[in-house]
Amino acid sequence: MGSSPCIPQHDSNSVQRAAAIAAQLRWYPYTWHRPEQVATAYQMPKSEGFPASAGVRFVGVQLALKGHELGKALERHLEEARVAFAAQPGGGGLLARGEHFLRAWRQMRADEANRRGTPEHCAQLFSADAQPPLLRQYLAHPALRDQLHAWQRLGGSNPLQLRQATRIPDGFAVTDRDFARAVGEGDSLEAARREGRLFVGDWTMLHGMPTGSVEGERKYLYGPWALYLQSRGGAFLPVAIQCAPMPGPRHPVYTPADGALWEMAKLVVQCADTQVQALHLHLGRCHFVMEAFTLATQRQLASTHPVRVLLAPSMEFTLAINGMVRDTLMLPGGNMSTLLAPTYFQCMDLVTRSVQSFDLAASLPTADLAARGVGDRDSLPVYPWRDDALDIWTCIHDFVSAYLALYYASDAEVDGDVEIRAWAGDMRAQFGGRLSVPVPQTRAALADVVSYIMFVGGPLHSVANDSQFDNMAFAPNMPTALYAPAPGPDTVDADAALAAMYLPESMAVLQYGFFWEQTQLKENRIGQYRDDAFSDPRVAPLVSGFQADLMRMEQRVQARNSERLLPFTWLMPSTMTASIHA
């Protein structure tokens, strides 16, 4: 529909085009206040909203969740009734027996209010036939739990946190003795470091962050370091954890040899990772970075600009979902601060810092992997995120480059495209997107920016969002908050202390439902375009090529998955959305 896409310098109707852009600027005003300093839509045109059919599906998801929860509650009550009944003393009249039963059952209900979401209880929240692979392994093989913990740095819900440890961070007091206790003889800290096989997870930015409370229970959060090793035997293992970024007797280094204390330390790490996953990777680097991309695109590129035409599916419903997120999840008392450990404003501040520290050039997958020292397959042979993300990045980048070549005959045409310049300028401006984005002046630079935007809408958000049910719905794996202190010199009964760290059961149920719900709505798919998406007939063969590339990419992922500890399924194009809308 409408005129064929072209860059502004080739548009014969430049007056009309400029007028249309002037109107766009009025339709999509920015505001920067919630999250603080982050560019969001001050008001949203109706055209950005979800269609009614999505609303129906959304209600369906809610109903399904309620149904599931009711079913589970019923199951639970019946089980309790059965236990209460079985505990009956023999004899007595019907009335006395009835009274006794009721008393026993009531007691059980009262106990439940104080019950912790232990692994046993939380596992019950899942339908037996819908247990995610991680949970199945977790339950079936307790001996594998250390490896599952380490695995999540590589193929979990936040696989972008790990760095190669070219040296042990100052203040992380892990010693050779700790290393030996963790992995035995035959390897050493220094050898592993020299050979590039040592990796560190750093969550110290969370240290000292004020935490909230829920239902009268105080929440705890720590800023730990964790050390990981690519062992000579080929396994990727956790070595040591220090729960705060200062050494000393208050903050001992724990290793897998420490039993329940070690389990507690792992929980500290997993909880820290949950905050970073949700607030930094998911909300910050996906939802709100994409909001700023979307606003600049809708404001500064004419509807016939080829880049806007290409990116439209990657931005579908993002303003709408972000509006909903801001109006429900991200309010004081909303699920964000109810579940997560920091106070509401601390949560919001982490999102702000996430967006403010974003740098597109440094975030390109190749650059990010290199900066973290995890690009090398020799020192780190198995890294699902790296291997699959680079694979799909290549597919996207090839498609985008070929598409842009249809419209830009030379680098000079990119440099001369005033809309692209205004677009990048708007993303960077103080009264614009406030993002660190380069101004593309060549076709290659433009391809990087455009590909990255598609990458955020698809793969990056997919790993952040779609993985949530598998890894995060089970609260004992990734607790949204801790409800007792980290292990330390004061810990007396480590088993009891560990149990006290788990969520109250009501929160564990909320966490389950929250992360299940997030993974249900999928309104589009990467590489799939509506018939009227491209009016230019030259694009169709490129789309076919892209789709074929994605299909082959998926086959490669499946092949890799067959050899992995757990399948990494969130970068499969066949189930990946094109845009952020859940």
Added chain:
Amino acid sequence: MSIETPTLPQHSTDSTARAEALGLIRDQYQYDYSYQSLCFVKDLPKQESFSPHYMKQALGGMLKISLNHAECTGTHLLEGLGGSLEEAWARFTGNDEAQHPQTTVLSALRARKNTARASSVADFEDMFKAIERPAALPIYQQDWAFAWQRIAGAVPVLIRGIDRLPENFPVTQAIFERALGSTARLDAALSEGRLFLCDYAMFDGIPTGSYPPNDADGVGKFLQAPLALFCAMPQARGGLAPVAIQCEQRPGTGNPIVTPADGARWAFAKQVVQLADANLEGISVHFGYCHMLIERFVMAARRQLSPQHPLLLLLAPHFEFTLAANQHAASSLVVPNGTQDRILSPTLPATLSVLRDAVRGIELAELDPTVDFARRRTDNRDALPCYPFRDDGLDSWAAIYQWVDSYVRLYYHDDADAAGDLELRAMLDEIGSLDGGQLPRLIQGERTDTVSRVVDLAARVIYRASTYHAAINYNWWDWMGFVPNMPSVGCRGPLTPSEAVNDDTLLELLPPMGVAWETIAQIYGVNSIWANTLGEYREGFADPRVAPHLASFQQALAGVDRTIQARNRERPIAYNVLRPPFITASINS
């Protein structure tokens, strides 16, 4: 009510009861950031609301505005108010949800949608038939008055001394000579510290709205981000001469540097600066640096200092009606179609972004005027002999400081008393906390462990709430009440290098008459209110030891007033806003 002896928390005989009482108070003072992340109190506690005396003054202002409007235009603004004065009075003061009189007048004006443009400046001059004419009216076109406003105008807090020119403002010796004559030397002026800059970079690239807001047929607004250079010289009237203006931040042929030798282009450039200055006043300086800042102190002090705390007893009179005034602003000033949206140039979200950044950028030390002037390199009286806001303000500061010092030392006998005052520490920490006042920069590195630091803190807060705010608030009418001097809405974009510029061009920049009427109503209404006076403590102090120190303070203020009156005789026009009898004790309008 039993009057208890003021005590520091560590000397309290019943600290449990003290903490419990404070907990109850805390429930009444809840932070609310739900509107655009601005800080307000959730529900205004009864004891913070306006008094009948306050409402009477506000009502008086409203009546005068209405009478003036009727006199000038033949229509009055109070239609629908009710048949009698009694009825109107009851409406404003009779119930809990008393309407602020200003709201009535402003809504009447807003309903008119007056987008008519002035046919000449006389249209603006003829707006003062029943109210006093602003001081700017007869002098506003003169260069000395333009420079004077940097040191004694509506925004006397921006100007700063420079020892080299900013890279984006390449004023040359040739330009300098064109402005000040062939004997003027740029390098000498720089090295002698006589060059001063006003930089409005905060408005670079800011989106602008329309009047009325969000109206497709509205008048488009403009705002530029100029740089203006001034030179202190004894022969200039007021001691400061304007040198050059560059209307945008990035230098270039499309953005030339103009000087007083450039005729109508110079007059236009001055208007661009005055427009930016008016917006800075309306966004950052007045509501931000005064109202929103002191809101944080009121909230944290009420929530963390016990009613028995001697500092709260000292500060409370300086907090009078501040929460109420800000609550009124929350519904009339910062909202869509509110005062900022209508009679400032940027779009509302951009305005509020600048506002939030301004408040977040404040450091506690800057509340000390000696620090502020030193940081802005305006403290050297040899280089800049006349700076009324500084000269009168520092006298007032000295009196306040002496008073606070003698008061504080009645209760804090040594530094251990200061260090042990955990309520005071909690107050400061709360201002910096994201869960409290959200101003981490303000309190960064600030300690409360010596008596002199406690004195500093209290004196700074009192000075900002009284003297500093008075300089902004009560100079408003004289400089901004006459719109052609300091328009807050600009309706003309940048000049092109080739176009002819004349009086009509200047008129094009000025806003529609509706903006002018709303401006007058807003400012006159606010300036009608004088709820209290610096140095007067109506409730008094229960502790008899305070009285002699208070008497000394009042004497000192009387002395300051005499000094200022003597200075005024030397000034090109009087600077009366910092005469102590005219300084309000708190921010309340």
